[in-house]
Amino acid sequence: MAEVSRNNGDYLLEMLGISKEFPGVKALDKVNLRVRKGTVHALMGENGAGKSTLMKCLFGIYHRDEGEILLEGKSVKFNSSRQALDNGVSMVHQELNQVQSTNIMDNIWLGRFPRKGLFIDEQKMYNDTLKIFKDLDINLDPRRKVESLPVSESQMVEIAKAVSYNSKIIVMDEPTSSLTEKEVGHLFKIIRALKERGVGIIYISHKMEEIKQIADDVTIMRDGQWIATKDAKTITTDEIINLMVGRDLTNRFPPMTNTPGEVIMEVKNLTATYQPSIQDISFELRKGEILGVAGLVGARRTELIESIFGARNVNGGSIYLHGKKLNNENPHVAIKNGFALVTEERRATGIFSMLDITFNSFIANIDNYINKFGLLDFARIGKDTKWVIDSMRVKTPSHKTHISSLSGGNQQKVIVGRWLLTEPEILLLDEPTRGIDVGAKYEIYQLMIDLANKGKGVMMVSSEMAELLGVTDRILVMSNGRLAGIVNTKDTSQEEILKLSAKYL
Secondary structure (H helix, E strand, C coil), rough: CCCCCCCCHHHHEEEEEEEEEEEEEHHHHEEEEECCCCEEEEEEECCCHHHHHHHHHHHCCCCCEEEEEEEEEEEECCCCCHHHHHCCCEEEECCCCCCCCEEEEHHHCCCCEEECCCCCCCCCCCHHHHHHHHHCCCCCCCCCCCHHHHHHHHHHHHHHHHHHHHCCEEEECCCCCCHHHHHHHHHHHHHHHHHHHHECCCCCCCCCCHHHHHHHEEEECCCCCCEEEEEEECCCHHHHHHHHHCCHHHHHHCCCCCCCCCCEEEEEEEECCCCCCCEEEEEEEEEECEEEEEEEEEEHHHHHHHCCCCCCCCCCEEEEEEEEECCCHHHHHHHHHEEECCCHHHHHHHHHCCHHHHHHHHHEHHHEEEECCCCCCHHHHHHHHHHHHHHCCCCCCCCCCHHHHHHHHHHHHHHHHHCCCCCCCCEECCCCCCCCCCHHHHHHHHHHHHHHHCEEECCCCCHHHHHHHHCCCCEEEEEECEEEEEEEECCCCCHHHHHHCCCCC
């Protein structure tokens, strides 16, 4: 790592003129980012704007092609994430990467265990972990197994690990995506304590209300370029959106050409008392309708659609399709009954990462590919895989390509295509555009509208308010496991949805 001392004034970190190119794609084009000591600097932009690539250049995962990074006035070039950590730059990733079978303190001190002679000093490791937890107001037993922790506590462990490196800069990538409102409040308390120590926080999020609450500065990126850096307290939400998209908000979505008709699905008093629970949910979904599902983190939106799909045990209520009462006792039955579910966690529960596009295309419909001899009809499978690739406009060298090597957007297109092959009456989508680029988002929206035009019913869970307002007919709002209200999209506002979201908190 090369170092050249430089006077950087008020800035703890400066990334100047950073460029990074991949084959055929300029991911970063002379991007600037300056972080002041003891501040939260929000880094914003649509999916594909280059935020993650920029942070990977900072963290030593990618080697920049051009530009300079100054840390406390010294020019640095990290060749690995370990070098970055050793020099006070930490990153709390959205997808936590922890050793599940070990305890908390082993995860925090992995690779740098304190030693007493030839042996690991367990007592010192325990005491040092407790001290960090006390400073951060984290109430966890350092000897507890990581696999027993909920996502929120696992994230707190990752933040404690970042602090254990005496970090000057901590990058937090979508840190509240799996937290309840109470847990978000605790996270913000930790962030404020870190600010008081002079730590600079780079905070990546798409949640406008969080940015206004916690950030001091906002940098907006678009298409791999720096667009603007603004004072978070004075910039408005509309200004942030306009800078992010570079065009009128309405142009982000295809025209809504569908026309909702008669009721296709009716849910009556749906209840599941397992934790987390949903209580007494009733609503209707119309033929040719896109019904959004809104709510804050912890509202149980995912639990609702997973209960409809038979992925969770339901102990009360009824589901009707075309007036016929159904019992979706498990996903296999639900699929036979005409339901399909695109899950939120694409990598964990959506794709078979080590297998090819062909397998990922036909697996949900495998029963229909068995011929009269009890063997798979590979000719039909090949034909339908080609249909998925062509109709979904999947960018891939071959149908034999492992799905894990595709971009997030192309993975999502394969998953949607897989479910369309089952010819569902009801398509349930849980955060279908999370982690995919702007162009792929538009194509997913168009697919939803096309399905609605064919008379199908579509339900979409989304945390993006603009998405809900831009591509739905009505919005069902959840709050703490209960139905807070259903509104017509064209007649509602972000303020009304947020008020309903907080109804039962």
